[in-house]
Amino acid sequence: MKVLAGHNIALLSLAADRPLVRYLESLGAVCSAAxxxxxxxxxxxFLLDGSGLPALASQGWQHSEIAQRFPALVHVSVSSFGSVGPNAALAGGELVASAMGGTLRLTGEPDRAPVKEALDACTFHADMVAAAGAMAAHFDRTRTGKGQHVDVSIQEVAFNRSVSSILGWQFDKRKLARVGGALNYGRATVRCIWPLADGWCFHSLMTGRFGAPANQGLSDWMDEVGVDNPLQGVDWLSYNRSTLDSAIRARWEAAIEHFFRTRSKHEIATEGRRRGINACVVADPADVLQDAHLQARNFWDEQSGMRLPGRFVSVRPGESGSARTVNSGSRAGPLSGVRVLDFSWALVGSITTKTLGDLGADVIKVESRTRPCLSRIDVQVSASSATSLDDKPWFAHLNSSKRSLALDMKRKEARELLDPLLKWADVVVENFSPGTMAKLGLDYDSIRQANPSVVMISGSVYGQTGPLAHEWGVDGTGGALSSRTYLTGWPDRDPIVPGAVPYGDVIVPFVMAATAAATLAARQPGGSSAGQGAHIDASMYEICVQQMYPAIRATQLGEPPQRSGNDDPHRYRQGVWPTAGDDRWIAISLQDEAQWQSLCALAGSEDITTWTAQQDAHELMGNLQARGIAAGVVQDIEDLMEHDETLRARGALVTLKHPVLGPFGHVRTPLQLSATPLEPYRAPAIGEHNEEIACELAGLSTERYQQLQEAGVFK
Structure with missing residues (x-):
């Protein structure tokens, strides 16, 4: 189902193999000559540019002239600092943008300089954000006939990803630090990269019902092997990774490390999977190319004997029907008037529907007090408690622009609300393990019986089909299996977590939101699939492999990449050098020998490292940028929250008044749209909108609503 069939793409200062281009082509668009x-x-x-409006203007391309001549054109800019703000015209690139956005600061080991994630991770993320903005603008164009400018800053996208850092600073003035092969969860650092007898694996102990069986499975395996096991007898349902005593965690992790060192990659991939311990092998690109699951899902695009990542998502066409025409609603944003029924939880689903909601859709989040979302229970800051479901800033950041319906979906009476809401919805979103929605009678085949033109989006680690479909995993699973983890770090050390903040969990949502908007546009009258719904299957594993496209290609050309620190084959030289102060650094990326000689001239007789260590990072950045050298301070969360004027100018944080936590800055969906600006509103308390949804949308009488309330259906 090629929902962009018949649409052409023009490129300015953007390579034809950029992820954004490949994504649009995967939906049927055609790239024309520059x-x-x-x-x-x-x-x-669509016009796509990779430099931003100031740089385009310097090349003779004025956006005002383009927009006046072609008012229906959707023009998308993705640049290091965006087209707006005091740094809009500065030189950048992947390393510099990740430094200025805060992700570089958190990647690496504490005894060395920060190290970038494998390949161009932040740029890939920004391209997927741009895809969501482009498709939302495209949908709006089906109603208005008008295009607009969509602007994305790679720096802001990197900042937007660091929600744990943001809320830690907002509420506790606490900074996260580089932790190598571990992850930061609120006040806890949880190790997740472990050496095996012949390689490495990814594994972490998880909180709540989701993690309890896996944690117990690991403990049982350790007992059977006969190694020391301090995990014996732990009540995993009450375990909270954010509040566990650090001394206990240290003892647990020492025992886990000893156990994993006795296991092989094969044992993790077979026996570990059979036991459901939520561990996976850290794969290299050659492993990825031979993966049976990807082959079974027909993921690869075979080109002249080379196997390259193909589709970004799988789109299963629905039947043609009489879909309602989506007209603009009362809210601002390009998706105003779109109706979304949200069955999702945790990060992938929450960010998908936050994106749709921030873009103007009416989102109803169906949740339950009996199995609350992870972000409602994970205590990451001092302002939160283990007893409340409504005091978590993590939930607030990830769930803006939604209404909440608290419902026990296992009760048969719940269908009195769900059935009319399923007919009401244009889009249904879920990210449970494949098969879960079918058990509830809420899978795509069931829903489309009542609503043939519905667009359903399912997000999961492995996708809805294939031999691993019913296995489960987490954010780090996608990184480990795709080779992102293997290629992040220093050549003389073990691989590390590619970013101490989530990645797969935050790129997949923008692919899901983008594809939903594109499919809705095609469903509109006059579209390529008018009246037709679809089921969108998004696999984190596959989307992470898309980010590794260059490594997959190089491996087949006989040049398999290895961990290379901060080096980049497309740059003459680049690195992260120390500056004055404690753990202060600057990222410098040089295009050619002339820039290297310019840097050496500034250092004089001193070597570069000795010289930079005496410089103030911000002053040095300004000095180098004035010479046309791409340089950026490796900013920490205090720099970003308190002093970054470009992020402030772009409105990266939107102040919303929370009913429990009070007013604080929430991460916005990091998009600027010229004609349909975003106006998010605060996240809901659980069940806050029960009555209005039940009576106004589902058609229940007030009397019936009260009966169901007393019966405990709204739980």
Missing amino acids: PTTLDDLSAAS
Whole structure:
């Protein structure tokens, strides 16, 4: 189902193999020759640029002229600092943008310089955000006939990803630190990269019902092997990774390490999977190319004997029906008027529907006090408690622009609400383990019986089909299996977590939101699939492999990449050097020998490291940028929250008044749209909108609502 069939893409200062381009092509769009004059844009539906409006203007391309000549064109800019703000015209790139956005600061080991994630991770993330903005603008164009400018800053996208850092600073003035092969969860550091007898694996102990069986499975395996096991007898349902005593955690992790050192990669992939311990092998690109699950899902695009990542998502066409025409609603945003029924939880689903909601859709989040979302129970800051479901800033950041319906879906009476809501919805979102929705009678085949034109989005680690479909995993699973983890770190050390904040969990949502918007646009009257719904299957594993496209290709050309620290084959030289102060650094990326000689001249007789260590990071950045050298301070969360004028100018945080926590800055969906600006509203308390949803949308009488309330259905 090619929902962008018939649409052409024009590129300015953007490579044809950029992730954004490949994503649009996977949906059926066609990339045309690079334009040299305005006339060359006459057939384009989308104009994509990789430099931002100030740089385009310096090349003779004025956005105002483009917009005036082609008012229906959707113009998308993805640049290091965006088209707006005091740093908009500065030199950048992956390393510099990740430094200025805060992700570089948290990647690496504490005894060395920060190290970038494998390949161009932040740029890939920004391209997927841009895809969501482009498709939302495209949907709006089906109603108005008008295009607009979509602007994305790689720095802001990197900052937006660091929600744990943001809320830690907001509520506790606490900074996260580089932790190598571990992850930061609130006040806890949880190790997750472990050496095996012949490689490495990813594993972490998880909180709540989701993690309890896996944690117990590991403990049982350790007992059977006969190693020391301090995990014996732990009540895993009450275990909270954020509040566990650090001394206890240290003892647990020492025992886990000893156990994993006795296991092989094969044992983890077979016996470990059979036991459901939520561990996976850290794969290299060659392993990925031979993966049976990806082959079974027909993921690869075979080209001249080379196997390359193919689709970003799988789209299963529905039956053509009489879909309602989605007109603009009362809210601002390009998706105003779109109706979304949200059955999701944790990060992937929450960010997907936050994105749709922030873009203007009416989102109803169906949740339950009996099995609350992880972000409602994970205590990460001092302002939160283990007894309340409504005092978690993590939930608030990830769930803006939604209404909440608290419902016990296992009660048969719940269908009195669900059935009319399923007919009401344009989009249904879920990210449970495959098969869960079918058990509830809420899978795509069931829903489309009542609503043939519904667009359903399912997000999971492995996808809805294939031999691993019913296995479960977490954010780090996608990184480990895709080779992202293997290629992050220093060549003389073990691999490390590629970013101490989530990655797969935050890129998949934008792919899901983008594909939903594109499918809705095609469903509109006059669209390529008018009246037709679809089931969108998004696999974190596959999308992470898409980020590794260059490594997959290089491996087949006989040049398998290895961990290389901060080096980049496309740059003459780059690195992260120390500056004055405690754990202060600057990222410098040099295009050619002339820039290297310019840097050496500034250092004089001193070597570069000795010289930079005496410089103030911000002053040095300004000095180098004035010479045209891409440089950026490796910013920590205090720099970003308190002093970054570019993020402030872009409105990266939106102050919303929380009923329990009071007013504080929430991460916005990191998009600027020229014609349909975003106006998010605060996240809901659990069940806050029960009555209005039940009576106004589901059609229940007040009397019946009260009966169900007393019967405990709204739980």
